[in-house]
Amino acid sequence: MKVRSLKKDKVNVITLGCSKNLVDSEVLMSQLRANDMAVVHESEKDDANIIIINTCGFIDNAKQESIDTILQYADEKEAGHIDKLYVTGCLSQRYKDSLETEIPQVDAFFGTLELPQLLKTLEADYKHELIGERLLTTPKHYAYFKIAEGCNRPCSFCAIPLMRGKHVDRSIEDLVKEATRLAAMGTKELILIAQDLTYYGLEKYGERKLADLMRRLSDVNGIDWIRLQYAYPSQFPMDALKVMAERENICKYLDMPLQHISDNMLKTMRRGISKRRTIELVDNIRQQVPDIALRTTLIAGHPGETQQDFEELYDFVEQTRFDRLGIFTYSHEESTHAFTLPDDVPAEVKQERADAIMELQQGISLELNEARVGHTYKVLFDRKESGYYVGRTQYDSPEVDNEVLVPAKNAYLRIGDFANVRITDSTDFDLYGEVIA
Numbered sequence: 001m002k003v004r005s006l007k008k009d010k011v012n013v014i015t016l017g018c019s020k021n022l023v024d025s026e027v028l029m030s031q032l033r034a035n036d037m038a039v040v041h042e043s044e045k046d047d048a049n050i051i052i053i054n055t056c057g058f059i060d061n062a063k064q065e066s067i068d069t070i071l072q073y074a075d076e077k078e079a080g081h082i083d084k085l086y087v088t089g090c091l092s093q094r095y096k097d098s099l100e101t102e103i104p105q106v107d108a109f110f111g112t113l114e115l116p117q118l119l120k121t122l123e124a125d126y127k128h129e130l131i132g133e134r135l136l137t138t139p140k141h142y143a144y145f146k147i148a149e150g151c152n153r154p155c156s157f158c159a160i161p162l163m164r165g166k167h168v169d170r171s172i173e174d175l176v177k178e179a180t181r182l183a184a185m186g187t188k189e190l191i192l193i194a195q196d197l198t199y200y201g202l203e204k205y206g207e208r209k210l211a212d213l214m215r216r217l218s219d220v221n222g223i224d225w226i227r228l229q230y231a232y233p234s235q236f237p238m239d240a241l242k243v244m245a246e247r248e249n250i251c252k253y254l255d256m257p258l259q260h261i262s263d264n265m266l267k268t269m270r271r272g273i274s275k276r277r278t279i280e281l282v283d284n285i286r287q288q289v290p291d292i293a294l295r296t297t298l299i300a301g302h303p304g305e306t307q308q309d310f311e312e313l314y315d316f317v318e319q320t321r322f323d324r325l326g327i328f329t330y331s332h333e334e335s336t337h338a339f340t341l342p343d344d345v346p347a348e349v350k351q352e353r354a355d356a357i358m359e360l361q362q363g364i365s366l367e368l369n370e371a372r373v374g375h376t377y378k379v380l381f382d383r384k385e386s387g388y389y390v391g392r393t394q395y396d397s398p399e400v401d402n403e404v405l406v407p408a409k410n411a412y413l414r415i416g417d418f419a420n421v422r423i424t425d426s427t428d429f430d431l432y433g434e435v436i437a
Helices: 019-034 060-078 090-103 115-121 160-164 174-186 210-218 239-246 262-268 275-288 307-320 347-370
Strands: 008-015 036-040 048-053 086-089 142-146 189-193 227-228 250-254 293-299 326-327 377-387 387-391 403-407 417-428 430-435
Touching: 008 019, 019 036, 019 115, 019 142, 019 160, 048 060, 048 090, 060 086, 060 239, 086 090, 086 115, 086 275, 090 160, 142 174, 174 210, 174 275, 210 227, 210 239, 239 250, 239 275, 262 275, 262 307, 275 293, 275 307, 293 307, 293 347, 307 347, 326 347, 347 417, 377 430, 403 417
Parallel strands: 008 036, 008 048, 048 086, 142 189, 189 227, 227 250, 250 293, 293 326, 403 430
Antiparallel strands: 377 387, 377 417, 387 403, 417 430
16 A cells, blocks of 8 residues: 655746736745745746646636646646646636636635635735735846736726726835845846836825835835836826936836727727827827837727728837837727627738738837947846847846847856947847947
8 A cells, every 4th residue: 555655735836927917926925935835936847736826817818828727737636746726816816606617626716816815725824024025036136016906997908907906006115115125135127017007106195106106216225227117198197207317227118008099999998098199198208208218019909990090000100110019919808898899800800900010010120229239238137048148228128128139158247237238230129239348
């Protein structure tokens, strides 16, 4: 008779979706570690007996990836390779009842705000004194920095408020404490994230406070770069640009998802802004911070999008020349306002429109990169890969933007260090350079 040896539990956390989910996983891991539990993030080893999947439920592709991952580990559990399987995050929040029926191998499903309940199931205590502490899954020199949870915007296509709830601010004091802790651990770059950065302050303080927060974080010793992601265009707090222009350690970078430009689409999408005001906003941003890199995301094929709407969008991208751009094909999400409208743009037309925008952006990116050849930039190095040190300028966020590649045979660099790099060559989405002493 075989006797199974008693072995200490080990938890493997799998994170799917956006950087906000990644922060949630880091908080979860910090709590588990504080309860003396062994925990790893997306380990390739098969020595963990407990799996926690932090899911995404944003659009069809993300939902399918989450479901496929759950099914993969459900099979592992049935085969006896793992003992427990738990699912949390946005997909679990949104479809908990149907998931429990369809995938009974999962031991329990939890919503986006049910961390204490998840810990209790694992026989761990939720430690309030650890609020703001995380076990970083990124390289230690940069960290995603979530300043708020949820969203109050009524965008027609978006299910985030259904999964994340209303906008809730974190206090400036708590955020400064967290930034100070991260800096002490070696973090040099804070990437500010929320579903809507520009709303920051209204819930807790009754007024927009993004500029005040930026100043306070800028004063934290050891933080060399502060980067803004996910800034909503409607009622954009222009005082934040003044801080960006004044402070050396605030990157001249802004990620501002515009989604569309035609008045017909902006109204249908319930974006709260017009074409004219959008163009004025972009112009004002570039006037106040002339060296800024603007990133945006767009949607192709939203219900009601005509060929004329798309051509307006194409012309806008061509004329505005964004430094960075991404585009999604519209996903028909139940319980959103857009779900009440007919999904009337065929899938192949959505994809053709998205492809046309990306082909246009590829040419714009190449021209902008070619203009950087011969110039020298401060670069933060993230990793060494395929014979190159790979880093970023202040104009680029990790994972989604351009990178700077320096041949490893020509330099010795430490990951997480800055160096001045002269750009010697470029492609559409990468720069090549040499370190300048």
